Amino acid sequence: MSVTTDLSIPSEEFLLGTALLTDTDVYVELERVVPASRQVLPFFWAIGTEFEAFERDVQSNPNVKNLVSLDRVKNRVLYRVEWSKAVESLIYGIAEVGATILEAQGNDQWRFRLRFNDHSALSEFQEYCIEHDIDFHLDRVTTETDTVRNDFGLTAEQRETLVLAVEQGYFDVPRGVTLGELADEIGVTQQSVSERVRRGAGSVLESVLLEASTREERSG
Known part of the structure; x- marks a missing residue:
């Protein structure tokens, strides 16, 4: 039975969070996606108003090679980013166990909602994070049956x-x-x-x- 988890993690615990951490009012949101490789996710939405400052901060990060604005809808901008590093420990861990990112958003603190095929896959992910010193807080765990019945x-x-x-x-x-x-x-x-x-x-x-x-x- 599939398992859905809500977890929170400081930005400094993973490459994507570190690279997109700024002092602006902008926060980042990922759409539903199944990570397929070691590569960091190339697309993300940014929501806010201080986009020029956000772009300067992100482009100055050594982990970012290039940042391109693709679409803008009111206070939302879709970006494509090219990373300097090929490996993202957190995202790779999600990909390794075949989990799906249902929701992810944040700035200094990130919240992820992940779906795992079963409890075994969740346990593998937790073990992976321990081995790679990725510190996160597991806020909630539900099965699909619990999800429909409870909330x-x-x-x-x-x-x-x-x-x-x-x-x-x-x-x-x-x-x-x-x-x-x-x-x-x-x-x-x-x-x-x-x-x-x-x-x-x-x-x-x-x-x-x-x-x-x-x-x-x-x-x-």
Whole structure:
């Protein structure tokens, strides 16, 4: 049975985090991906406003050979990066055990959501991190069955944001609170709140509707 984990890790613990760590308001987000080799992931989204300073800081890092802006949508920029080093211990460890990066974002502190094929693969990953002195904190471990039954696959941040949004009337008509007001209360960017609400609501709807559809098919 597949296992989903939430873990947090300081940026200095892995190459990608170190290279993308800046003093700007920009934080980095990775899309769902299955790492396939030792190479560091070449694409990432940056969210914020201080992109010129962010680019200067990243390009000055000795681990970065080149940084190219590919697309820009409001306060999000898609970058392609060419790395000076070929090996990234953390990402290689994820690739070694065949895990999938479901979500990853951060600046000085990163949060990863990983899916492993089974508990054995998770144990292999933990052993790999110990052998390579990669220090991380395992925040949560769930199986797919637990995910559907207990929290619809929500991360802790998504659950917190959705609960607050419901309590304060974000889904009411008219709305009782804006995304900006939710962001101020939680202490994150409006973009981050928007993504938590969108992805969290999508996870809940997918779990509820698909489960209901499955029950109908079985009863039919």
